[in-house]
Amino acid sequence: MIKRILTHSFSLMNVDLVKLDSKWNYRNVVSPYHRVYYITGGEGEISHFEKKLKLEKGYLYIIPSFTLCNLSCDSFLEQYFIQFFEESSDGMSLFASNRSIFKVEAQEVDVINFKRLLSINPGRGINRSDDPKIYEKDVYYKEYQELNMKQNTSQFLETQGILLQLVARFTSPEIIVQRKREHIPVKILDTISYIVINLHTPLSVKSMAERVYLNPEYFSRLFEQYTGMRPLAYINEKRIERAQYLIMTSRSKYTEIAKMTGFESLSHFSRTFKRITGMSAKAYEKFL
Known part of the structure; x- marks a missing residue:
């Protein structure tokens, strides 16, 4: 059980307590990281396709x-966020x-965890703007990674522990469909x-x-057994995730992104992007 849980680790970017108003109104936000909110006052809303959740005091939310x-x-909306x-x-x-987006009722320990996470990770707010188009840039990601590198062992372990506890609040069978994990071979x-x-x-x-x-066919079967996907499907999914990240955080052209993510041509990249995300790269960029 412990080994299964510890296969997941987290890298903190931001944590803060903020007061928002009607300017906090952004559509088609998509990020390469998780967001967790704890609402302390006011009201708001988050939505995902046909699913809408009211942001209300005393509840936790994850995107x-x-x-x-x-x-x-x-x-008006006041919230802790990470x-x-x-x-x-x-x-x-x-x-x-x-x-998808999920909501659970907050517990006393959640409030303690948010306050503690903020106290041991000062200077992690988004001071430039609350607009994702502004703060979701590679240069800012690097700043937060440098802060993580400066954490001492105690701060790092406590931060990991708190993030694990908060994520655990959203891992009920109704939310997480757990695939049985076995000991994954070193290869x-x-x-x-x-x-x-x-x-x-x-x-x-x-x-x-x-x-x-290993024999290619045996390797493919083994890979699928432990990841749930055939090797090439897994590779394409990771390439498209990397492409999404590059579209969000850089000004690279599609031809450059295709090359940086290992596609043999722009047309191959475009077909794969649409097949996996359900939209073209250009349409995806317009959503941002």
Whole structure:
């Protein structure tokens, strides 16, 4: 059980207590990190396709990474918020099977956790603007990563523990469809790491199987057994996630993004992007 939970770790970006008004009104927001809100006063709304949730005092909310949503406040809203990246040993998010928005009633310990997280991670607010188009830039991500590197061991472990507790509030069977996790072979874990690092290079089942001295067909079956996806499908999904991140955080042209994410041509990139996200890269960028 402990090993299963610890396959997921988190990298904190922002935490703060903020007071918002009607200017907090953004449509088609999508981010490569998770957001968790705890409402302390006022009202607002978040929506995801046909699902709408009222932001109200005494409740916790989560918006998983790569979840398209709308954020709004009619007059006044006070909330604690945290934004953080998720990493896992098999590259699969806890919310991979259900990327939507969720709401649970807050408990006393949640309030304590938000206050403590803020106290041990000062200077993590978004002071430039509350508009995602402004603060979601690669240069700002790097700033927060540098702050994480400066954490001492005690701060790092406590931050991880608090984030785990808050995420755990959204891991009921109704929200998370857990795929039974088994001990993942070292060769598969090594391949997952290799894929993430080398997305910009040509990756074939044959070459990856040869790297770990396995028959290509056996390697493919083994990979699917422990990740739930065939190797090439997994690679394409990770490439498109990386492309989404680049579209959001850089001004690179589509041809450059296609090259940086390992696609052999712009047309191949475009077809794959639309097949996985349900929209073209251009339409996706307009949503941002």
